[in-house]
Amino acid sequence: MAASLRSIVQASRSPFARAGIASARFSSTVPKQSTLKDRLAELIPAEIEHVKQIRAQHGKKSFGPVLVDQLYGHVSPSSRLSSMRGLPALIWDGSVLDAEEGIRFRGKSIPECQELLPKAPGGSEPLPEGLFWLLVTGEIPTQEQVTGLSRDWAARAAIPEFVEEILDRCPPTLHPMSQFSLAVTALNHDSAFAKAYQDGISKKDYWGPTFEDAMDLIAKLPNIAGRIYRNVFGDGKLPAIDLHKDYSHNLATLFGFGENEAFVELLRLYITIHSDHEGGNVSAHTGKLVGSALSDPFLAFGASLNGLAGPLHGLANQEVLVWLRKMQEKIGENASDVAVKEYVWSTLKGGQVVPGYGHAVLRKTDPRYVAQREFALKHLPHDPLFRLVGQVYNIVPNILLEAGKAKNPWPNVDAHSGVLLTHYGLTQMQFYTVLFGVSRAFGVAAQLIWDRALGAPLERPKSYSSAAIEKIFRDHE
Ligand code: CMX
Numbered sequence: 001m002a003a004s005l006r007s008i009v010q011a012s013r014s015p016f017a018r019a020g021i022a023s024a025r026f027s028s029t030v031p032k033q034s035t036l037k038d039r040l041a042e043l044i045p046a047e048i049e050h051v052k053q054i055r056a057q058h059g060k061k062s063f064g065p066v067l068v069d070q071l072y073g074h075v076s077p078s079s080r081l082s083s084m085r086g087l088p089a090l091i092w093d094g095s096v097l098d099a100e101e102g103i104r105f106r107g108k109s110i111p112e113c114q115e116l117l118p119k120a121p122g123g124s125e126p127l128p129e130g131l132f133w134l135l136v137t138g139e140i141p142t143q144e145q146v147t148g149l150s151r152d153w154a155a156r157a158a159i160p161e162f163v164e165e166i167l168d169r170c171p172p173t174l175h176p177m178s179q180f181s182l183a184v185t186a187l188n189h190d191s192a193f194a195k196a197y198q199d200g201i202s203k204k205d206y207w208g209p210t211f212e213d214a215m216d217l218i219a220k221l222p223n224i225a226g227r228i229y230r231n232v233f234g235d236g237k238l239p240a241i242d243l244h245k246d247y248s249h250n251l252a253t254l255f256g257f258g259e260n261e262a263f264v265e266l267l268r269l270y271i272t273i274h275s276d277h278e279g280g281n282v283s284a285h286t287g288k289l290v291g292s293a294l295s296d297p298f299l300a301f302g303a304s305l306n307g308l309a310g311p312l313h314g315l316a317n318q319e320v321l322v323w324l325r326k327m328q329e330k331i332g333e334n335a336s337d338v339a340v341k342e343y344v345w346s347t348l349k350g351g352q353v354v355p356g357y358g359h360a361v362l363r364k365t366d367p368r369y370v371a372q373r374e375f376a377l378k379h380l381p382h383d384p385l386f387r388l389v390g391q392v393y394n395i396v397p398n399i400l401l402e403a404g405k406a407k408n409p410w411p412n413v414d415a416h417s418g419v420l421l422t423h424y425g426l427t428q429m430q431f432y433t434v435l436f437g438v439s440r441a442f443g444v445a446a447q448l449i450w451d452r453a454l455g456a457p458l459e460r461p462k463s464y465s466s467a468a469i470e471k472i473f474r475d476h477e
Contacts, residue, residue, distance in 0.1 A: 035148060037211055039137055044207065044453045051454055063088040068469060085360065089461065090288065092279025094135040094446045102367035103277055105131065106138045110273055110371050118146040120246055120268070122261075125375075127246055128271035128442060129153070132218070135276060135446035150246040156219035157241040157250070163187060164227060172232045176434045177309035179232075183224045185302035187217065193296040193452075206294075207453035213297040214445035221438045222247070226254025233428045247271075251438065255426060262379050263424040267435075269375055270417065273368040274436050276443025280361075282307035283314065283437075287444035288451065292459040297448050304444050305437050311355070314414075314436040319355035321418035321429040323347070324388060333384060340391055344399050356415030357396050358406045368413035372420055385419045 034042070066087060073083035095105045105113055117126035117140060129149040133141035141149075163186050170179045188194060192209035201209065223241065230236050234256070241250050248267040249258060257263045279285055283304040291300035308314035331339040347354055359366065376386045393411060400409035418432050450456075464472075 034145075035152075036133055036136060036145070039139070040207070040211065040449070040453075043137060047450075048454060071464065071469075090279040090285065091456070092284065092288070092447055093138075093450055094443050095276040095278050097278040097361050099361055099363045102362060102364070103273075105276060106134050108134065110367050113272060114269075114371070116140050117272075118143045120249070120264075123265055123268065125265045125268040126272050127248070127268055128275065128439070129247055131272045131275055132442050132446065135443060136449060151243065152215065153219035153247055154241050154243045154245070154250060156216050157223055159183070159187070159220050159223045159227075160190065162189070163224070167224070167227045167231060168236070170228075170231070175309070176228050176232060176431050177305060177315070177437065179228045180224060180434050180437055181302050181305040181309070183228075184217070184221075184298055184305060186298075187220060188296055188298040188302075190216075191296035191298055192216075193294075197294065203455060206455075207449055210297060210452040211449050214449050217297050217301055217445055218247075218441050221441055222251040222254050225251065225434050225438050228434060229255050229428075229431055233431070257424060257426065260424060263426075266375065266379075266420055266424065269371060270420075270435060271439040271442065273371050274413065274417075274439030276440075276446070278361075279447065281313065282310065283440050284444055284447070288447060288456075289459050291448045291451055292456060297445060300448060301441055301444050304440065308437050308440060309433060312353075314433045314440070316355045316412070316414035317417045317432040317436060318429045320414050321422065321432070323355050324385065324392070324419075328388070333388075337391065337395060340395050341399065344392075344396055348399070348403055354396055354400065357400060357409065357411050359408045359410075359412045362410070362412065363408050365410040366412045366415075369411045369416050372413070372416040376416070376420060376423075380420070380423045383419070383423050385422060389416060389419050 070085060070087060071083070073085075093106075095103055096107075097103050101109070103110065108116065113126050113131060113134070114124075117130035117134065119125065120127060127146050127150070129146045130141050133139065133145060133149065163183050166186055167179055167183055170182070192212040193206070196205075196209040223238070226238055230238050239253055239258075242253065245253070245258075246268075248271060249264050252258045252260070252264045252267050277284065279288060286307040287300045287304035290303040291297065295303075311319050327335075327340070327343050331343055335343075344354060373390075376383070376389075380386055393415070396411070397409035400406045417436075418429055421427075421432060421435070422429075
């Protein structure tokens with residue numbers, strides 16, 4: 001199995017794959033006047049044919065056998081395979097993750113997205129609106145189309161009063177991610193898909209109301225996230241969404257940072273790079289799995305958020321800051337490399353992970369970490385916490401290598417994000433994963449639309465008991 005899976009991984013690293021074959025069938029010029037929904041309606045029939053062709057040509061080819069070890073996960077400290085690791089099992093069109101190179105959104109790397117996607121006037125970071133267009137269509141939108149999305153999302157941004165009340169009644173001690181998941185799940189009250197299903201919509205039309213729900217979901221997240229932030233950390237008062245501002249500007253305003261252009265630029269970059277990380281990660285896969293039961297996008301993404309709230313996944317951005325602050329308390333600011341090394345070793349010896357380091361797929365420094373580091377070098381090169389993050393980067397990988405367990409000793413996206421937010425005054429680390437969640441909605445929503453357009457079936461992998469595995473092999477030996 002190792003050989004066949006390796007060849008598939010190598011194939012995905014080929015220049016051909018890196019050039020973005022996934023979007024080859026999409027036209028490179030986007031009709032200037034079309035809305036996202038119009039454009040999707042044009043693309044769907046061709047994509048249905050494309051999938052039919054792939055299946056006719058390759059449908060009966062093997063993707064490689066599965067080892068029993070891959071079912072179990074923990075095998076032994078020296079030969080550990082995490083549960084379902086590497087099993088090819090999902091179609092996810094928005095992005096593909098290469099272990100060495102990192103993420104590509106519809107074939108485009110992060111630097112390419114930074115270069116090609118439309119920006120705000122005077123800005124240099126991509127607008128997440130453009131990234132969403134890219135995820136959904138495989139095409140780079142025009143400035144007008146991106147502005148159209150900003151306007152559309154601002155117009156859809158209001159949340160129902162009862163959802164506001166749910167949030168207002170949450171105790172401030174309830175973790176922001178739990179509040180976030182509650183509110184997103186409750187949006188299902190007004191789901192266009194759920195209503196259309198009850199009204200007997202035909203399967204071929206599922207994608208239309210799913211698209212409307214996906215747009216509503218993304219549009220309403222700023223008001224939910226802003227309300228949680230203001231309730232837990234402020235006076236509960238929320239400014240209004242400005243119909244003429246872009247998504248990130250409105251989000252920053254809801255937190256109270258709308259006047260700070262550098263922070264707004266940070267959010268544009270932040271949402272773009274956190275939006276999608278192919279389909280197998282816990283939040284993305286959970287959204288797809290739950291969506292496969294035809295649960296509407298609010299129910300599906302509410303479930304995604306509960307996965308993102310785990311410390312091995314999105315909560316790691318909170319954990320990194322907690323860990324850095326504890327380090328500063330223990331060894332002081334401007335600590336020596338020797339003191340930092342001792343602190344890292346004490347973390348490992350205490351049976352804990354070093355948050356922000358390691359990855360299930362990546363085997364190099366995460367390009368999302370690099371993009372944030374470049375932002376920091378440009379905007380906050382002398383920030384003391386940024387310097388500490390750089391110092392930790394010079395120390396942790398060697399220690400993880402020496403400890404000999406982690407397959408990837410390099411930093412992931414979460415090692416850097418909290419430092420940037422803290423610099424601009426968003427210091428409440430329990431809130432950081434909410435921002436990750438706002439961003440991740442973009443990738444999950446894009447895939448949910450396509451899953452309904454292509455008629456993705458109910459997910460149902462096969463499980464076995466240990467006794468059944470023993471019997472299968474006994475019977476065959
Ligand atoms: N610190 C200490 N030990 C680590 C480690 C780290 N940063 N990363 C991996 N290891 C350990 C694992 O805990 C595992 O130990 P056991 O065999 O005792 O269980 C061993 O090394 C092998 O793990 P792996 O195959 O390299 O890693 P996994 O694919 O199982 O897990 C991840 C990946 C991200 C959960 C893990 O690297 C980790 O816990 N990192 C710290 C938490 C973190 O930063 N998570 C965020 C990831 C990005 C995201 O999703 O947002």
